[in-house]
Amino acid sequence: MKPLLQNLAEMTTHRDHLRLEVSVLSTLMLQGRIVRVRALELFTLERQTMVRPRSWSQGTEVVSSAHDPSSDPSRTPLAQLPELANCIATRERSAERSEDGCHILWLPVWLGETVHACLEITQERPFKRHQRDIITGVFLVYQNYQNLLDYSERDALTGLLNxxxxxxxxxxxxxxxxxxxxxxxxxxxxxxxxxxxxxxxxxxxxxxxxxxxxxxxxxxxxxxxxxxxxxxxxxxxxxxxxxxxxxxxxxxxxxxxxxxxxxxxxxxxxxxxxxxxxxxxxxxxxxxxxxxxxxxxxxxxxxxxxxxxxxxxxxxxxxxxxxxxxxxxxxxxxx
Incomplete structure (x- = not known):
């Protein structure tokens, strides 16, 4: 529990969205059963909602993409993740998929009325209630802090960057x-x-x-x-x-x-x-x-x-x- 609390404390010291994203993925990796964590970015391309991995775990490290969203070869239509697409459409807090020993949990990051990103956690075993509670707690700290950062960076009237x-x-x-x-x-x-x-x-x-x-x-x-x-x-x-x-x-x-x-x-x-x-x-x-x-x-x-x-x-x-x-x-x- 102590390393988790230390990571949470470190997470809230960041004043940058990407560093905060890397920090939350590092914190989630402390959950021993997790195989992979990713931060997915949602964006619109030719009037279609697309998803691409922006940061992800690689061994014990977290790396980030160097590609532009529109030219990222790993981008896919959101429709190819029907559980996540339905979760966002119905404004649910999370979505899951379980198949062939692979269990995926998606947690959309809401900023106002829009989802700009989503955390994806993958492991081999089903998510137990205690583990989900810890993951959800970490996620809520992350989302609330993302909202605070976003609020401080936005023009109050137009919502654009200030x-x-x-x-x-x-x-x-x-x-x-x-x-x-x-x-x-x-x-x-x-x-x-x-x-x-x-x-x-x-x-x-x-x-x-x-x-x-x-x-x-x-x-x-x-x-x-x-x-x-x-x-x-x-x-x-x-x-x-x-x-x-x-x-x-x-x-x-x-x-x-x-x-x-x-x-x-x-x-x-x-x-x-x-x-x-x-x-x-x-x-x-x-x-x-x-x-x-x-x-x-x-x-x-x-x-x-x-x-x-x-x-x-x-x-x-x-x-x-x-x-x-x-x-x-x-x-x-x-x-």
Missing amino acids: RKTFDEQFARQQIAAVASALADGAPTGQWLAVVDIDHFKQVNDRFGHLYGDEVLILVANQLRSMFRSEDRVFRFGGEEFVVLLRSMTVEQAHSALERLRQAIQEQPIPQVGQITVSIGFAMAQGAAPVEVLGRADQALYYAKEHGRNQVCHYEALERSGALGKKVEHSEVELF
Whole structure:
């Protein structure tokens, strides 16, 4: 019991979802009869719910996948796990399967109204009541702490990641990009885009802040639906959003951002009518987060100064000379 309590105490020291996930799997491995534990990630791909192992036990260690969810070769449709699919559909706390000396217990991780992950425990013997009680207790501590972490990382109005999570997510995206390139042998670009709602102050002044909040929520929903599970979307405050795009060519990034711009333009909003956004984006590799943000911001300002409702690429603007010459003054570069 003492090692289990020590692991539980260690688990609650983590301030990172993935490390917390690895910690809970390590804690569950202390149950002697368990053959394997896995943390499954649920995500949507082409309107189908998919499942893939994100972390799993390997001997006495826990390892994590280096693949993007959409390109992970181990991904499978949720429908291939009918017990788990039914458990989620009916909002049950757990699901089980027993066949040929293999007993599997699934514990979905609910964050609000959505299941983003699931713990899977496999062993050769049926789960006894005492063992299930211990596993469930560990799981509830884990799920509650996941919810606390998620709450601290989310913007209260839109539910998107907030500003304080950006630096960590930026660094993680860079590490994942390198790992993916090594695994697949085909490095592709990483991009940062700044999305700003045009004339948002006029919406607040004319219709009031309640309608302004509604506009922010609708834009956030579009951002959430337009990008993949491996991309990251943030609300930086006010009417400004930031998107980190992984594993894309510059053409693909521009096309994805253009689809977002067009979708927002074409979405009617009650009372307010039509809104538009301006977008600036820049390459996210080879520079500190603040530098990349500065470049994307310059592209955004160019878009706003030249008609709004458009997508501008920093590196393309720089090559064309549209941003003007850089004037170096001591250690500060002025545009």
